[in-house]
Amino acid sequence: MSKALIISSICLALLYASCKNGKSRKPVIRDTSITAVTSFNNLFFDSTRLSAFLKNHSQYENFTAQFHDFYKDRNYAYAWFDSTGLAEQALNFNNLQQNYITSFSDSSIYNPLLDSLLQSIQQNNPKRKPAESQVLETELLLTGQFFQYAAKVYKGSDIDASELGWFIPRKKIDVHALLDSAILYKSAEAYAPQNSQYRRLQEFVQKYSRLSKETGFDSIPALPKSLRKGDSAEVIVTIKKHLELLGDLSSNDGSPTFDTTLVLATKKYQQRMGLTVDGIIGNKMIAELNVPMKQRLRQILINLERLRWMPPEKDTNYILVNIPEFMMHVYDSGKLQFNINVIVGTSANSTVIFNDKLQYIVFSPYWNVPESIVRGEILPGIKKNPNYLAKHNMEIVKSGTVPVIRQNPGGANSLGLVKFLFPNNYNIYFHDTPNRNLFSQSSRSFSHGCIRVGEPKKLAQYLLRTDSSWTSQKIDSAMHLKKEKWVPLKKSIPVFIVYFTAWVDQNGQLNFRKDIYKHDEKMAVKLFR
CATH class of the missing domain: 2.40.440.10 (L,D-transpeptidase catalytic domain-like)
Known part of the structure; x- marks a missing residue:
């Protein structure tokens, strides 16, 4: 990428990021200074092809202005392809999108046509190079998918937060600026969504999705009396299994004895649940252990949604x-x-x-x-x-x-x-x-x-x-x-x-x-x- 184009992209990203919420932007003027000589590739397309694409893909209707602004900024140069073929940032974004769909079991942004086109292009058969129309279709689908992904993952679901008692102003996003960053920096981490808390919590989605299918979470009956170190009871075997699956119990000997290892695991679990940390197992702790893993997974997803609303x-x-x-x-x-x-x-x-x-x-x-x-x-x-x-x-x-x-x-x-x-x-x-x-x-x-x-x-x-x-x-x-x-x-x-x-x-x-x-x-x- 030329130095001039890098500087231009950075300035654009900063400009959009600094726009005040609720204020309209000035119309974007087509940047004709970007040519095959100044750009990082020589792939351009006619602006009328974009209008035709949007007419045939109504799912991107809400992003019509962003589409036109993004490509005017580039003088209609390709963003996801270069002269050698599919660019690195295209693969990075597609992996990011697929990981989101899998982790969150959210197929709402899945696009089978894009998936098929990418597979065809990545086969890289020199005797069957993809047609120019296929390449352009893939280019514009990637842009549309990025806008949909960013709107969903950065901004969150289309929910009126105030109806849910949340009066912190929801974060505003500029998908055009995010896409500038995605193309400029290539690495998915450079525009990964939200804040550090979001990323840390998101890491538990797959684990709890797996735990929700685990068969080892037998219901634990209410205790006639609290259990302490040195006690022995058959229910302790089940409790140890629960704590082992959750990661609180480092080693499970399978015995019905309340030993030192179980005391430590109990305190760790109590700390995580906001219970009194005393190493004694009572019915409050049993109630928490009996919460179904599917419910815990939903709890994680609900709070990830709230984190999407938080300011940066x-x-x-x-x-x-x-x-x-x-x-x-x-x-x-x-x-x-x-x-x-x-x-x-x-x-x-x-x-x-x-x-x-x-x-x-x-x-x-x-x-x-x-x-x-x-x-x-x-x-x-x-x-x-x-x-x-x-x-x-x-x-x-x-x-x-x-x-x-x-x-x-x-x-x-x-x-x-x-x-x-x-x-x-x-x-x-x-x-x-x-x-x-x-x-x-x-x-x-x-x-x-x-x-x-x-x-x-x-x-x-x-x-x-x-x-x-x-x-x-x-x-x-x-x-x-x-x-x-x-x-x-x-x-x-x-x-x-x-x-x-x-x-x-x-x-x-x-x-x-x-x-x-x-x-x-x-x-x-x-x-x-």
Whole structure:
């Protein structure tokens, strides 16, 4: 490829990648500077042939503009062929597409005509060279398939995410720019979809597809009592078989004895399932082991779909809260710094899935009691006990049929000693809590919708780390004031509140969690109908 064409392609890729969502692009002008001399091959076709192709292949109708723009940029030079025949990038893309179809059992983008043409061309019989019309048909089919593949795998299924409670804006893609990259860089890895989490989770699709056909997963009966190290029972033989197939048990002696190896396997499995990690097998663990592998496979596919919606990964600072995991992950320059246990909303008061920017820390906060709680809890409490407000360190700010009530700062304040604000339409924020004992629970959905933070001081120290005046002592003091103190951050930090029930952790271990808000159930109806 000529240097001029490489530079031109890079500039085009950057141009399209930087386009603002929702804004129309300028019309693409045919680049007549690309000729047989400046291009990497001498294969060109007449523009009228593209229009005829699109007329006969209605499955690519939604990509008509992308087709024309892509080939105008190239002055209608072939992209998938060169003077020697089928180019490397064509084989790379076809392998990528076939792997997707096989791994996900998704034949919706399979094109038998393209498959037949590629097989015929790859036979490379010198006495029967493919006709020019076959080559062009293959060229344009590869482009159309790339557009379909990219739209499906990068963007995801045509689902209204907001119907499923997901309010993080879905990622926008430019299939034209992706195709530029595919042709320019040739390697499939250069434009592999999504982020590192997507790729790590995708690696488990084939394994769980295989496990879903495995015959060794006999149902495990409920236990009359928990099993511990040293116990002996026939059910242990079945449990060991399950853990061996899943990869948690390194070696299976087939005995009914609860030995040290089984303790280690049990702890590993409990960690992956979000259970209490104690090495004791109880009925909660048995329930997880009895989840059918077909259901686990669907769980992986559902979460891969969600990952397609996520914005691209960036090497920046951000906070991510995964609701089913009950965990906050804090990233600095794209690298995980630490995790903090959190408490999220109950199923009746579910925490909203969205993203925003954290802008303020409020030390010693007032709690402005929501009207629903005033009606449902406080007013009935006042009727029973006239000293209810004083007992709970509350005061009426504004009288009325439903008075405006707030709780003053202090150790008993429902928001604890500090809150973290990222102003949003859902009235969701992070805050401390006086009920510290709840963080020891393995399942932590107890709040009215906001997110309670297990280590609020640690989070405050991290957010204020660039300001040397905010010492540990100063933060402690600010958390025990009589009036609240607002501290704006010098630089806001993105916050993502997400919902993933399957993911791969930093140690490469596949994790599953319960579908506490039934979002997976609703999504399964959309994906697997």
